[in-house]
Amino acid sequence: MSEIRALPAYGPLPRERYGVFLAVRRGIPLGVAAMAFLAAAFHLEGRGWWMLAGVAGIAVAWPTFLRGEAYRRSRTAIMRWDGLWARAIRPLARWLGQEDAWILSFCGWHNHRVREAFMHRKARRALILLPHCIQLARCKAGILDDLQACYDCGKCPVGDYMNAAIASRWEGRITNRSHKAYREAREYRPDLIVAVSCTDRLLKGLIKLPETPSYVIPLTLPHGMCVDTDFSVPHLMAAMETLVQPLAPPAKVQPLVREA
Numbered sequence: 001m002s003e004i005r006a007l008p009a010y011g012p013l014p015r016e017r018y019g020v021f022l023a024v025r026r027g028i029p030l031g032v033a034a035m036a037f038l039a040a041a042f043h044l045e046g047r048g049w050w051m052l053a054g055v056a057g058i059a060v061a062w063p064t065f066l067r068g069e070a071y072r073r074s075r076t077a078i079m080r081w082d083g084l085w086a087r088a089i090r091p092l093a094r095w096l097g098q099e100d101a102w103i104l105s106f107c108g109w110h111n112h113r114v115r116e117a118f119m120h121r122k123a124r125r126a127l128i129l130l131p132h133c134i135q136l137a138r139c140k141a142g143i144l145d146d147l148q149a150c151y152d153c154g155k156c157p158v159g160d161y162m163n164a165a166i167a168s169r170w171e172g173r174i175t176n177r178s179h180k181a182y183r184e185a186r187e188y189r190p191d192l193i194v195a196v197s198c199t200d201r202l203l204k205g206l207i208k209l210p211e212t213p214s215y216v217i218p219l220t221l222p223h224g225m226c227v228d229t230d231f232s233v234p235h236l237m238a239a240m241e242t243l244v245q246p247l248a249p250p251a252k253v254q255p256l257v258r259e260a
């Protein structure tokens with residue numbers, strides 16, 4: 001038996017990188033609008049149509065300017081629009097060898113907006129979603145059924161996560177299928193999801209659950225897809241600290257059982 005050990009140190013949330021996605025998502029419709037208004041000034045016969053195209057371009061770019069509460073209220077529509085752009089440009093990004101960078105830029109843009117939206121009114125009912133592939137492949141601890149089955153051997157991030165989750169009373173799920181994670185999220189009805197996954201699943205998750213604000217953290221894949229993946233537990237801790245209202249500490253923290 002041992003007490004919950006000291007948690008890893010964490011700093012402020014890292015800055016998001018979203019310049020590429022924003023340049024495309026906002027830049028293209030605003031560019032089209034500018035050209036349409038220019039055409040309206042010189043092509044008098046088709047002026048009405050050009051003006052209409054210009055206004056449409058501004059309308060398409062408009063959701064990218066919504067912030068804070070306005071963003072929270074319109075989140076579902078914003079995610080649907082942005083998801084369309086992310087998927088439409090993805091084949092081009094893949095062709096250019098920049099698919100991951102494109103998806104991470106999309107994720108970074110939404111992380112940035114979620115941070116703005118929750119900076120001054122933190123989430124009260126947050127849910128953490130983690131993939132099962134963070135567990136060492138040869139480890140037999142049954143963490144899918146009970147997180148505390150982990151022996152905290154330090155060979156994968158589950159031990160650190162478990163200690164942080166118990167100490168801070170986080171609500172979290174580790175699942176081995178995306179559809180189970182979506183179902184858990186719909187059943188729990190959180191006001192914020194903090195999700196860890198590979199870039200492909202992060203994009204799908206953001207599009208599948210447009211109604212729930214989600215802060216996403218990408219996995220690192222030192223051994224390839226779905227095997228012994230890794231993520232930064234300090235990053236997760238910083239996200240929870242920044243975006244989520246802390247719960248009162250439990251009256252008595254239970255020691256973990258490690259007898260294997």
Ligand code: SF4
Binds near residue numbers: 135157158
């Ligand atoms: S920390 Fe160790 S015991 Fe816990 S899940 Fe990872 S490998 Fe298994």
